[in-house]
Amino acid sequence: MTVDNLPTHRDSLALDFVTFAVESGVLRFGEFKTKAGRMSPYFFNAGLFDDGAKLGRLAGFYARRLMASGVAFDMIFGPAYKGITLASAVAVELARLGVNVPYAYNRKEAKDHGEGGTLVGAPMRGRVLIIDDVISAGTSVRESIALIQTAGAQPCAVSIALDRQETACVAGVESTQSAVQSVQQELGLQVVAIATLTDLLQYLAQQSDPALAAYLPLVEAYRQRYGVHG
Incomplete structure (x- = not known):
């Protein structure tokens, strides 16, 4: 089965990640309702990377894509709350691969004792990479940019797991x-995604399992209605 407008090349890292996420x-x-009120034929919930083995593999995908x-x-910054776990896990994996960088994250509420403030971890400095699971409306990214700039550093890019396109x-x-x-x-930041909706469509197009292959036309129809290209 083929899908119109899919790229002919195969991004093995992206397809391996989609396979891992499905499994x-x-x-x-x-049928899932998104934050935008749309009925989507697929749903991605990074909070379900919920044990050590899955989190370790996830961090490996982020690290390889970034490299x-x-x-x-x-340095790395993880916005509360999902970004905290992601930033720390990716920092560990990057260090394992020979790229040791500091990381920090924020609290939702400022601490009024001890060191105080909302930022935890390494001092903000230089070019800061923001790590999160997805970008839905860009609100988390904008909040992160404000925190990073207020601390005197420069946001340089965002790394996410899935670009819904x-x-x-x-x-x-x-x-x-x-x-x-x-x-x-608008914000001038590079976005590095492990996989995209296009990769998800390619994964479905290659399925021999009829239960999974059946979702190909549904996801393609969703892309035709709400998708962007480029």
């Missing part, structure tokens, strides 16, 4: 851009 129950198919991307950064919807207002495109074009 882990993190990427599911069915292949060539993006230059001096669909138009953003903020406060009920539809955009012509995806949240990722907005971050790239």
